[in-house]
Amino acid sequence: MKTDAAKQFLSTDSGDFSSILARWAAIQPDKVALRDDHGEITWGEMHDRVERSAARLVETGLEPGQSVAILGTSCINYALVFLAAVRAGGVAAPLTTSASREQLEGMTRDSGARHLFIDAAKRAELGADFLAEMDSIALEELDGWMAPAGTHAPAFEPAPGDPFNIIYSSGTTGTPKGIVHSHLMRWRQFASTAVSFLEAGLEPRSLTSTPLYSNTTMVAFLPVLLAGGTVTIMGKFDCERWLTLAQDRRVNVTMLVPVQYQRLMDHPTFDDFDLSALALKYCTSAPFSAELKAQVLRRMPGGLAEIYSMTEGGVVCLLEAHKFPDKLHTVGRPAPGSELKVLDDEDREVPAGTPGNLVGRSMTMMSGYKNQPDKTREGYWTDPESGEVWQRMGDIGRVDAEGFVELVGRAKDMIISGGFNIYPSDLEAELLKEEDVVEAGVVGVPSRRWGETPVGFVTLTGTARTPDAIREAVNARLGKTQRLAELHAIDEMPRSHIGKLLKTELRAEAERRGLPA
Incomplete structure (x- = not known):
C-alpha cells in the first residue's frame, strides 16, 4: 500500500482498522511498529501476534461485541491485546490502574468481559483471586498464551455501529461510567488524522507517555498506526527518559497533558536535548494556560495543537497555537464538522461573548454509557426546534467575535x-x-x-x-x-x-x- 493508495483508502467514509494494519504489515514487514521500555517489534511481528491473539480469543469463547478487559502498565503486549480484541470482533476495555479494587471490580463486571489480561504488578496488588470467575491471562505471558505461529483469526468485518472500545471515565467515587465508541466514531476521529500525516509527508514516529487506558493517548497511538508509523510506548512518564527517547528516536509526533509540558519546561537539562524532529505536539484533557502554551511554543520545535472535547464526544475545538499566538487564552474554534452552542441555565442561547453552558455536536459522538441509558440521556440536550441531540460539555465558556472559545470553568465547579x-x-x-x-x-x-x-x-x-x-x-x-x-x-x-x-x-x-x- 503506497502512500497515495493509503490516503485514498483512509479517505473513505468508514473503514476497518484491522484491515488497514494488515495492509501496512504486508508492505513493510521489517519496519518497527511498536517499542516499549523492554524492546521492539516489527510490523510483520505485530500483525502475526495480533492475529494469533485474536484467534485464541475466539477459540476461548470471545463472542462478537464482547469486551476484553486489560489492566496494567502500558507496554507492547498491552497494545497487542487492545488491537487483538478489535480484530477478533470484540471490544477493547482498558481499565484504569489507579482505580480502587471496588471500582475495578465494578468496571470489569460492567464491561461484560470474560477475558482479563493483567500484568504482574496489578496481580500482586489485587491478589490471585481477583475476579477469579474470569479467564485471567498474564500480560507478560502473552506469547505463550496466543495461538501457534502463523494462525489467523476468523474473518470479521465490523459494521459501522459495532462497538470498538470502552473507555472508563475517571470518576472519583463509585464505578466510573463506561463510554462506548463505535468503529465509525473511531474511524472518523483518526483516519483523517492519519491522512493529514501522509499529506504532510510525515512518516509518524510518536511517543506516548500517558496510559493506554486513557482516551488522551489514542491520539498518538491509533492514527499513527493507521498511517503506517511507529509508536514508542512509555510505561511511566519521566522527564529525563522522555527527552532521551524523543531525541534518540527522532520523535515527530507526541501527545502530552499540561502538567507534563510544565514538568518538561521546568527540567534543568531540557535545553540540552535535540528535539528538532518534532513536527507536531498535541495537548488535551486539562486546562492549558496561555503562559505555558507561549513557553512551549518558544522552546519546543514544531506545531502545537490543543484539542478540546470530551471522551463522550460533542464539539471538537482545535487551537493551532503556532498559527494564532494571540488566541492562546482560548481552546480554538470548532473543527470542521463540529457545532457549538452556549446556553443559559434555562437552556436558552445567550448572546455572543456571554458566558454560558457549552453544548456541542459532531460526527464523533459516543454510542452511550455502557448499561446506563438514563445517564446517557442526562448528558444530552435536545434542540426543541430541530430535534437535534447535543452533548452537554460540562463547561462554562464564551465565544468571541472570531469564533474562538474561551473556557471560564466547569459548570459543576x-x-x-x-x-x-x-x-x-x-x-x-x-x-x-x-x-x-x-x-x-x-x-x-x-x-x-x-x-x-x-x-x-x-x-x-x-x-x-x-x-x-x-x-x-x-x-x-x-x-x-x-x-x-x-x-x-x-x-x-x-x-x-x-x-x-x-x-x-x-x-x-x-x-x-x-x-x-
Missing part, C-alpha cells in the same frame, strides 16, 4: 455566593499573578452566610509571605462578591493520571480544615 456567580478560573488567574504562587485551585464550600464561598489552595515557592498575605493582596484586586474567604498552602495539588486538578479532593481538604463562616 461554579460557585454561587450570595446569589452571584463566581468562576473559579477568574480567581485562580489572579492568584497566579502573585510571584510566590506556582499552582492555584479554588473551590466553593458551604457557607451559612453566603450559601457558598470561595476557598483557595496554592503551592508556593520558597517564600516568606504567608497565605493570608497573598490572599489579602489578591482580594484587593477582586470584586467584593469574588473575594476568597480562606487561602491554604499545600505541598502538591491533587491530580488525576492525566493531570486534571481533582477539585473534589480540594473540597474535602477544605472541610477537614474547617469551613469558614
Whole structure:
C-alpha cells in the first residue's frame, strides 16, 4: 500500500482498522511498529501476534461485541491485546490502574468481559483471586498464551455501529461510567488524522507517555498506526527518559497533558536535548494556560495543537497555537464538522461573548454509557426546534467575535455566593499573578452566610509571605462578591493520571480544615 493508495483508502467514509494494519504489515514487514521500555517489534511481528491473539480469543469463547478487559502498565503486549480484541470482533476495555479494587471490580463486571489480561504488578496488588470467575491471562505471558505461529483469526468485518472500545471515565467515587465508541466514531476521529500525516509527508514516529487506558493517548497511538508509523510506548512518564527517547528516536509526533509540558519546561537539562524532529505536539484533557502554551511554543520545535472535547464526544475545538499566538487564552474554534452552542441555565442561547453552558455536536459522538441509558440521556440536550441531540460539555465558556472559545470553568465547579456567580478560573488567574504562587485551585464550600464561598489552595515557592498575605493582596484586586474567604498552602495539588486538578479532593481538604463562616 503506497502512500497515495493509503490516503485514498483512509479517505473513505468508514473503514476497518484491522484491515488497514494488515495492509501496512504486508508492505513493510521489517519496519518497527511498536517499542516499549523492554524492546521492539516489527510490523510483520505485530500483525502475526495480533492475529494469533485474536484467534485464541475466539477459540476461548470471545463472542462478537464482547469486551476484553486489560489492566496494567502500558507496554507492547498491552497494545497487542487492545488491537487483538478489535480484530477478533470484540471490544477493547482498558481499565484504569489507579482505580480502587471496588471500582475495578465494578468496571470489569460492567464491561461484560470474560477475558482479563493483567500484568504482574496489578496481580500482586489485587491478589490471585481477583475476579477469579474470569479467564485471567498474564500480560507478560502473552506469547505463550496466543495461538501457534502463523494462525489467523476468523474473518470479521465490523459494521459501522459495532462497538470498538470502552473507555472508563475517571470518576472519583463509585464505578466510573463506561463510554462506548463505535468503529465509525473511531474511524472518523483518526483516519483523517492519519491522512493529514501522509499529506504532510510525515512518516509518524510518536511517543506516548500517558496510559493506554486513557482516551488522551489514542491520539498518538491509533492514527499513527493507521498511517503506517511507529509508536514508542512509555510505561511511566519521566522527564529525563522522555527527552532521551524523543531525541534518540527522532520523535515527530507526541501527545502530552499540561502538567507534563510544565514538568518538561521546568527540567534543568531540557535545553540540552535535540528535539528538532518534532513536527507536531498535541495537548488535551486539562486546562492549558496561555503562559505555558507561549513557553512551549518558544522552546519546543514544531506545531502545537490543543484539542478540546470530551471522551463522550460533542464539539471538537482545535487551537493551532503556532498559527494564532494571540488566541492562546482560548481552546480554538470548532473543527470542521463540529457545532457549538452556549446556553443559559434555562437552556436558552445567550448572546455572543456571554458566558454560558457549552453544548456541542459532531460526527464523533459516543454510542452511550455502557448499561446506563438514563445517564446517557442526562448528558444530552435536545434542540426543541430541530430535534437535534447535543452533548452537554460540562463547561462554562464564551465565544468571541472570531469564533474562538474561551473556557471560564466547569459548570459543576461554579460557585454561587450570595446569589452571584463566581468562576473559579477568574480567581485562580489572579492568584497566579502573585510571584510566590506556582499552582492555584479554588473551590466553593458551604457557607451559612453566603450559601457558598470561595476557598483557595496554592503551592508556593520558597517564600516568606504567608497565605493570608497573598490572599489579602489578591482580594484587593477582586470584586467584593469574588473575594476568597480562606487561602491554604499545600505541598502538591491533587491530580488525576492525566493531570486534571481533582477539585473534589480540594473540597474535602477544605472541610477537614474547617469551613469558614
